[in-house]
Amino acid sequence: MNDTSIAPLVEARNLAREYDRGAIKALGGVTFSVRAGDFVSIMGPSGCGKTSLLNLLGALDTPTAGQILFDGRDLRDIKDLSAFRARTIGFIFQSFHLLPTLSAIENVQVPMLEASLSRAARRERAAELLRAVGLDHRQHHLPAKLSGGERQRVAIARSLANNPRMLLADEPTGNLDSASARAIIAMLQQIHGDRGMTVVLVTHDAGVAAAATRTLSMLDGLIVSDTVSPGPVAPGASPAGTRG
């Protein structure tokens, strides 16, 4: 997993992001790379720039300076970033961000409208994904009728809808009780283990961060440490090893 001969899937070079014409400096020149199949957590206190970094990695935002290469291709050269996100990135948010008017199975199908799948194929795939996250029996429930943990599982199923190459999770356990949080982290670990999915997770919780195989610690818009753990670690275990 940490073989340096593997080409990076994502590479951030001197990434900077400022807001309000430079009044707020969220990122101050960040350089790192993520290889295919990595499970990376980005940890740090509130306001350290981790969500800004995740938004840039997911092409939701554009950097003030620096560049991001995805599979060697500069994101600035991609004209249709929506199509890039639809095909390549799966997002999981702290507040779930499900559409309130649609049922669980419909929410999972929403990203698939951008893929060339038939209506039946979309439905079948959404049902399969809900089954995989243990929500087979909740397919037709609206988000309001689901618990927080169930909503986040629907969001995970939705993030996998177009079989992306990388999952980006922004504080995925931030709104959950501890039991649900453990279940969600276990699910992300399973997706990483079973599918070899590249996962980048943002959290301020060291216990959650430890579930990843590598942890980037941030402070004041900079990466201050890059730690590698020897293998999959259950949430709450101590990280080990340090890179760069």
Add this chain to the structure above:
Amino acid sequence: MSLLTIVFKNLRHRPTRSLLTALGITVGITAVVALLGLAKGFETSWEGAYKARGTDLIVARITSRDPLPTPFSMKVGDTLRALPGVTQTSGLLADLMSIEDSPTLIVAGWENKTFLWNHLRLNAGRLPAGEHERVILVGAIAAEVLKKKVGDKAQIDTETFEVCGIFTSESMSENGSVVMPLGSLQDLTSRDNLVNFINMKVDPAMSADELRKLRDTIAQRLPGFQSFDASEVGKANIGVQATKAMSVATSLIAIVVGAVGIMNTVLMSVFERLHEIGILLAIGWRRRRIVSMILLESVTLSLIGGIAGTVAGVVSLRILEWTPILRGRITPDTGLPVLGGALLVSVLLGVLGGLYPAWVGSRMSPTAALRYE
């Protein structure tokens, strides 16, 4: 699930607002159908009068000054009668006049003993005997309005006429008018030997090509005159066109009000759902899909309003038609052009009303939109 599923669920999620918007469109489209139906009916009614008389061509001098064409010499009829293929001609003088206390009616003078009189069905009385006889024939509706029966006297301008007959015509506009011999109306209006129209009958064997040639010949021989067939006469009539223009103008106001209403609703709905739009952008929806979703919502609302408004418009016209005060005086046209036009207008309303909100929604940055709660 498809894009339409999302559209319908979004609309159903806010049922009161959706219903009220559709209701606003319904009112607008009802007005459009009613106004255009009445105007088109008026035009059709004019055409119907010529068709009922068996007139193949009408010749008149058209100017933009008067609702009725400028009177011209009856001798033009002689010129027309001499043209190949023309079998009969009949002069017609018409004016808008107030008879006693009645509202303004069409009073027409028809050349006596010509084909114009043949289509009238006499309910009572007789046809005039001479070109200058001081008698009038009153249409069935006009008789009700004037409260006249055969044998009664009617004061028109300075002269008194006797009602010699009550008639029914296939043309609603004739049923609401008064007819007298041409000579009598010329005497009354001091327009000796003048007419507004020459009605012509042509050889039934004449082909469309020959008829076109005949019209070209008329245009060459009689500069300043125009010939029309029955279907064109409404379009050439300034009064009919003025009525139509007024209806279209009023309809446009209704349409603009409807468009502003729908834009307001859809824009509010977009602003309320910026967060949801942010989610859709984040998970990879293209901006044009966001535009499609918002436009579809807008068009769905306006189409629902359009269908309801079209039905309500037709029902309103039927009610108006059967209202005692208007019965027999209006002939609304609710044909495909009017109803199809109204539905098309409602779709255009949806597109117009949805364009700006769709632009606003699709231009949002995903991260900015996600911050809205």
